[in-house]
Amino acid sequence: MPRIHEKRVIDTKQIVSDIIKYALLTIGALILFFPFLWMLTTSLKTLSEAIATPPVWLPRAPQWVNYAVVWNMKPFMRYIMNTVICCICHVAGVVVFSVLGAYAFSMYSFRFKGFFFTLFMLTMMVPGELLIIQNYITIQKMHLMDTYIAVFLPTLASGFYIYMLREHFMQMPPSLFKSAKVDGTSNWRFLWRVMVPMNRNTIFTIAILSFIGQWNAFLWPELVTRTDATKLVSSGLIAFRSEASSNVQYMMAGSCIVLIPMIVFYAVFNKQIINGVGGGGIKG
Amino acid sequence: MEITLKNLTKKFDSVTAVDHVSLTIPDGKLTGLLGPSGCGKSTLLYMLSGLTNVTEGSIFFGDKDVTVEAPDKRNIGLVFQNYSLYPHMTVEENIAFPLGNRHGKDRMNARQKHEAACRVAELVQIQDLMNRKPKQLSGGQQQRVAIARALVKQPDVLLLDEPLSNLDARLRMEMRQEVRRIQLESKVTTVFVTHDQEEAMSITDTIVLMKKGVVQQQAPAREIYMNPSNAFVASFLGNPPISFLDAKVAGGQVALDAGQGFSVSGVADGAYSLGIRPEAWVPGHAFHVKVEHVEMRGQDQIVTFKLNGVQVRATLDAEYQANVGETISLDLRTNRCYFFNPETGVRV
Incomplete structure (x- = not known):
């Protein structure tokens, strides 16, 4: 112009x-x-x-010695690694389940589709804390206590993310799907070669939001992790508090340590996070 | 691949979109499905593609009944009005995409796919754009890519749904010649849907004109224009449109306004709806009419006057002097006049 x-x-x-x-x-x-x-x-x-x-x-x-002291009091490296592993598994699972769920709810027609979708939406109305007891019993019966799987399993399927992605999938011109069908494209190939790449921004937003959610998760990981081998930074920090007792400066140094990965994460994905929370968040 | 439709019907709840259509679409030709919006032409095309299922009747590709065959089993290429290119893929990836669906012994490696894509790209003349994304292309270029993608798997039938309606006027003229050229070079049986009579008349081998789900006439462009089977066909084709006026035939004489008239043969006495093509009028002496309106078009002019109380249009040579309010004298070429039954609209 x-x-x-x-x-x-x-x-x-x-x-x-x-x-x-x-x-x-x-x-x-x-x-x-x-x-x-x-x-x-x-x-x-x-x-x-x-x-x-x-x-x-x-x-x-x-x-600076405070940091050295703190680093040696608790296996912070272990906590951070645990958290990173759980976050990655969580994000991968959430993305896969959301993509598959959203695809089914947007492109397929099957019996009771509306009913099932409503069920998924209803899960958003149930506060997570309410589910803790049930989930705890389930995890215990599955003998998964004190494992990584226990940490991220209950939150893998999210009604909110499925809903958010479905909305975006439904905005795609139906002729794309029809044209692919005429060419004999399988649903699987269409999903991963067309739908996912075309909605990668939304999927990226989902990945970031779920990553942050998992990183900040406290109550559930605290309940199902018992040993340092599986503890996440959030509950590791709590455990550390009792050891640091009244040494405020150590507490603060510990907090700074666990904050570093998140700061790096924010620095790298700054733009996407703002887009995701500002744009995608409101839209979803 | 010759396509035969037998009593093909599509009902959406209580609405009958396509009503017992039986016709044959010739092999290797370009057939235009023409009609006003809502006449069922797109529905018919989508039934041919298999994307819309058939309520009644059957579709044959050659000798094979494909009525309930899935779209991908029919070996067709389909081009949508909005092109439906994948925005995140390059032109070459778009064109080669259908080839990636082949399995087993038909599976193609990257080199074969590249060669196949290049071959059709050359046909539609986009070989220089292979690495671009659809967004970087003009409407006409996107259309070419969409056609290339439909042709890459060497379909038996190519279906085009209003392929030119998203283009501006100049590009549309260019692309319709291109569609014709591509069809002639690839020799693929092609069916295309349009509501634009000029588009249909200019490039098709045969036109199927539809109204309210019923085929009105199937004929080559010249035939359907010169020999309309009913009043609807006559009125739909032609720009400016044909004029209709009530006429009485008695003793081989057609009486019009103020004692003016002309003689006809082979038309029984009675009341008719008389259709007069604008080009039927030529400067002469038989009819004296008062010019109401003149529309200059460059190569010719549309002169409007009243006859039998009805507005009639005539296309006259641009050099002919016709001024509003003046009386001019015209002759009528009766071979461009058609008599229709006033009730049924059927040509007599």
Whole structure:
């Protein structure tokens, strides 16, 4: 399109409203950022600095040794690895189940389709905490207690993600499917060669949201993991709290350690996360 | 592959979209399914493809009854109005996609697929666009890709659903010649659906004109235009359209306005609906009419006047001086006039 020559008019109202807007946003950002900043500085303080009143803002000499101490108190590396493994399995499972579920509900017609879809949707109305007892008994009876599988199995099929993906699948022009059928394309090939690549943004959003969900999961992993071999960072941190007892600076250092992978994750997928939560989230 | 339809019927609940259609679509020819929207022409095409199932009747491809055969077993190529290209694949991947569905001994390796894709790409003249994505192509180019994809598996029948309706006027002219050329070169039996009479008349070997699910006439373009079987066929074809007026025939004389008329032979006495093609009128002396409107088209002009109280259009040479309000004298070429039964619309 040709660029239209714009007359520049200084709009005072606009500038004032911009200033107010950015000021409020800055204050909000600072408030949100403050706990993280406090965590970071405290993790580098000595005990007396950490519990001093009035509070000491910055350590006189950064106590990097805190990190070494904490790293050796608990197998944090193990926790992080456990979490990463569970997250990857969880994401892979969620993506596969969502894709298959959404494909069936959008492209196939079968008996009781509406009924089954409603059932899937109803699962969204049940709070996860309500299911814990049932899931716990199931996992125990399957002798899966204290395994990775126990951590991610109950949340593999998600009504919400199936719904979200189905909506996107249903927006595809039906002629694509028909044209593929005329060419003898199998449902399986059409799904993976056409549907999935064409909806990769949505699927990526689902992967990211489910990754974050699994990483932040606390109550369920805490219940089904018992040993350091399977514990995730969230419950590992809780276990560490009792050992660190009142050493606030160690607590903060531990928290910083478990936060690092998530920060890296956010840094790498920043754009997709904003798209996913902002766009895909609302749309879904 | 000759296609034979026997009593083919499609009902959607209470609506009959295609009503007992029996016809033969000739082998290796380009057949146009023509009709106003909602006449059942697309439904008929989709029944040929197998995507829409048949309520009654049967479809034969050659000697083989394919009425209940699945779409992929019919060896057809289908091009949709919106082209339905896969947006994430390149042109070559799009064209070769149907070949990837082959299994067993028909399985093709990457080189064979590439060669097959290149062969059809050359036919539709898109060999330079093989690495582009559909988004980077113009409408006409996308159409070519869609045709190439339909042709790559060497189908017995090529079905085109309103293939040119998404293109602008100039491109449509170009592409319809291309469709014709591709069809002639590939010699594939082709059926295409259109609501554009000019499109159908210009490139088809034979036209099947439909109305409300019923075939009105099947004939080559010249034949269907010159020899319409009923008033609907006569009115649907031709631009500007044919004019109808009530006429009485008595003793071989057709009486029109104010004592004006002409003589005919072989038409029994009685009341008729008389259809006069605009080009039936030529400058002359027999009819004196008052010009109401003149529409200049360049190569000719459409002159409107009243005859028997009905508006009649005539296409006259552009050089002929016709001014609004003046009276002009015209002759009528009676071979472009048709008599229809006023009740049934059937030609007499």
